[in-house]
Amino acid sequence: MRAVATIFRRELAGYFATPLAYVFIVIFLVMAGMLTFFVGNFFGRGQADLEPFFAFHPWLYLVLIPALSMRLWAEERRSGTIELFLTLPIRTTEAVAGKFLAAWCFAGIALSLTFPFWITVNILGRPDNGVIAASYLASWLMAGAMLAVGACVSAVTKNQVIAFVVTAALVFLFTAAGAPAVLGALSGWAPQWLLDASVQMSFAGHFSAITRGVVDLRDVFYFVSVMVAFLFANAILIDLEKAE
Amino acid sequence: MLEIRHLVKHFGALVAVDDVSFAVARGEVLGFLGPSGAGKSTTMKMITGFVPPSSGTSVICGYDILRAPLAAKRCIGYLLEGAPAYPDMTPAAFLEFVAHIRGFRGREAKRRIGRIVETIHIADVMHQPIEILSKGYRRRVGVAQALLHDPPVVILDEPTDGLDPNQKYEMRRIIDEMRPNKAIVISTHLLEEVEAVCSRAIIIAHGRILADATPAELARRSRRHNAVRLAAAGISEARLRAELIRLPMVAAVEAAPDGEGVSVFPRDGQDIVADLADLARAHRWPVTLLRVEQGRLDEVFREITTAAAAPAAAAA
Ligand SMILES: Nc1ncnc2c1ncn2[C@@H]1O[C@H](COP(=O)(O)OP(=O)(O)O)[C@@H](O)[C@H]1O
Ligand SMILES: [Mg+2]
Numbered sequence: 337m338r339a340v341a342t343i344f345r346r347e348l349a350g351y352f353a354t355p356l357a358y359v360f361i362v363i364f365l366v367m368a369g370m371l372t373f374f375v376g377n378f379f380g381r382g383q384a385d386l387e388p389f390f391a392f393h394p395w396l397y398l399v400l401i402p403a404l405s406m407r408l409w410a411e412e413r414r415s416g417t418i419e420l421f422l423t424l425p426i427r428t429t430e431a432v433a434g435k436f437l438a439a440w441c442f443a444g445i446a447l448s449l450t451f452p453f454w455i456t457v458n459i460l461g462r463p464d465n466g467v468i469a470a471s472y473l474a475s476w477l478m479a480g481a482m483l484a485v486g487a488c489v490s491a492v493t494k495n496q497v498i499a500f501v502v503t504a505a506l507v508f509l510f511t512a513a514g515a516p517a518v519l520g521a522l523s524g525w526a527p528q529w530l531l532d533a534s535v536q537m538s539f540a541g542h543f544s545a546i547t548r549g550v551v552d553l554r555d556v557f558y559f560v561s562v563m564v565a566f567l568f569a570n571a572i573l574i575d576l577e578k579a580e
Numbered sequence: 581m582l583e584i585r586h587l588v589k590h591f592g593a594l595v596a597v598d599d600v601s602f603a604v605a606r607g608e609v610l611g612f613l614g615p616s617g618a619g620k621s622t623t624m625k626m627i628t629g630f631v632p633p634s635s636g637t638s639v640i641c642g643y644d645i646l647r648a649p650l651a652a653k654r655c656i657g658y659l660l661e662g663a664p665a666y667p668d669m670t671p672a673a674f675l676e677f678v679a680h681i682r683g684f685r686g687r688e689a690k691r692r693i694g695r696i697v698e699t700i701h702i703a704d705v706m707h708q709p710i711e712i713l714s715k716g717y718r719r720r721v722g723v724a725q726a727l728l729h730d731p732p733v734v735i736l737d738e739p740t741d742g743l744d745p746n747q748k749y750e751m752r753r754i755i756d757e758m759r760p761n762k763a764i765v766i767s768t769h770l771l772e773e774v775e776a777v778c779s780r781a782i783i784i785a786h787g788r789i790l791a792d793a794t795p796a797e798l799a800r801r802s803r804r805h806n807a808v809r810l811a812a813a814g815i816s817e818a819r820l821r822a823e824l825i826r827l828p829m830v831a832a833v834e835a836a837p838d839g840e841g842v843s844v845f846p847r848d849g850q851d852i853v854a855d856l857a858d859l860a861r862a863h864r865w866p867v868t869l870l871r872v873e874q875g876r877l878d879e880v881f882r883e884i885t886t887a888a889a890a891p892a893a894a895a896a
Contacts, residue, residue: 338680338683339681342677342680342681343681346666346669346673346677349673350666350668350669353668353669354668415664415666415667416660416662416664417664417665417666419625419630419660419664420658420660420664420665420725422629422630423628423629423630423653423656423658423660424653424678424681424682425650425651425653425654425681425682426650426681427650
């Protein structure tokens with residue numbers, strides 16, 4: 337556990353050691369704001385809630401999360417520090433957990449910096465703050481699941497661009513699986529179990545379920561199990577491929 | 581303290597390391613010598629648990645790296661080839677990270693970092709990002725990281741590669757100072773290094789051990805071992821040759837590589853300098869140069885490694 341904490345601290349400090357972290361946060365905030373105000377018609381709706389803000393998170397994360405996860409392992413491979421890192425007396429699982437938690441925490445920091453939106457709706461009206469809190473939780477859980485996918489992909493390449501593209505594609509599949517367009521295309525010819533599975537596997541489906549304000553443990557469990565599964569795969573891939 | 585047992589590594593069809601075994605005791609500095617691509621780094625990566633061996637294993641302080649990797653890794657200090665480190669960290673932050681990972685906290689971490697910074701002389705650069713440090717400093721930070729926990733087994737992959745002569749000297753001093761209570765392996769392709777710091781040398785090429793001996797023993801294998809350089813004013817090389825080759829203990833006489841006089845090679849490495857001196861006196865040659873040669877490690881190295889290359893090339 338101590339090793340996890342040490343790795344977590346180093347990784348998190350690493351994000352802020354370069355301007356990249358700040359650039360990332362600014363882009364995240366600007367894009368979240370633009371999508372909410374212009375595309376989501378935040379003011380025109382005349383409702384005091386953050387629904388348009390959260391509705392775009394899956395699509396926003398599609399681009400931003402792979403950008404965050406791509407360097408997790410790929411950068412260590414490229415610079416050769418992976419050998420230094422993995423010849424220290426730590427377990428691979430500790431290394432994987434420390435790195436992931438730092439990335440997830442960073443995503444949490446970026447997300448929490450959107451708090452002015454929350455304040456704004458409270459000034460403008462009387463929103464259901466329980467729903468908003470649940471939505472933040474949902475968004476953070478989804479970010480974690482996506483990061484775990486990205487960490488796993490990053491573990492097998494030294495090329496960050498490849499890591500980005502492959503992660504974005506996988507995350508897109510996971511997100512879009514339950515989208516109405518996909519379900520519409522499937523319905524009629526595909527068997528019902530495929531539609532059900534598609535919804536069950538979908539980031540967006542579980543995400544929107546929680547953002548409605550009901551924190552169903554099954555949805556939480558879904559995101560947590562995606563994280564655990566991909567991080568487990570991440571550790572195995574690192575052990576198998578560390579020298580290649 | 582370090583025991584390597586039949587390590588083998590395949591990369592696809594390539595056999596990078598082919599049944600390498602050796603043991604290193606406390607107080608020994610083993611020079612791991614070989615041309616580039618010989619398999620030195622791959623062997624070290626298997627010892628330190630980064631590369632899983634195709635077969636064989638290594639045992640560090642009684643811990644098998646495959647069965648008890650954490651315990652084994654705690655006993656090893658490892659300087660990687662090229663000493664990569666996190667570029668945006670400062671040596672201070674980097675060493676603190678390594679100290680924490682190795683289980684040293686607070687005062688103990690500070691004390692250890694302080695001590696190593698003093699021995700390795702990196703105090704001046706402790707707060708600059710590693711990426712802007714010179715090669716010499718970067719290497720030193722790598723060494724500091726490797727020695728922080730005072731490990732009984734030290735593995736250094738090309739510790740002096742790319743350093744200037746002063747930095748090389750400094751690195752050798754560091755190795756020399758820690759040698760009494762550690763088992764040390766350094767890989768290198770520099771022969772001067774082996775002569776300067778190693779108590780034993782293993783020559784490896786194409787993944788195979790070709791020689792395992794002290795540097796002096798290796799030098800003795802040189803044709804030049806106990807050869808004598810002889811030059812005399814006004815006496816032609818042809819004349820010297822004609823007279824010298826008549827001596828029964830002389831195997832061959834050749835023009836010296838630098839053109840001054842001749843090199844006289846003894847039969848069976850015997851000591852011939854007294855006989856040559858007698859001969860010169862008898863002929864009243866005005867001798868300007870008479871010197872016994874020690875045997876050159878680089879020659880032995882070339883002979884051994886190129887002889888091994890020939891059959892491999894023929895087979896390919
Ligand atoms: N990850 C790898 N994949 C494939 N081949 C490798 C890998 N690492 C090393 N090799 C090959 O193994 C051989 C030995 O390499 P190395 O141990 O680095 O040699 P040295 O350190 O003696 O210069 C070389 O031919 C090298 O190309
Ligand atoms: Mg090498």
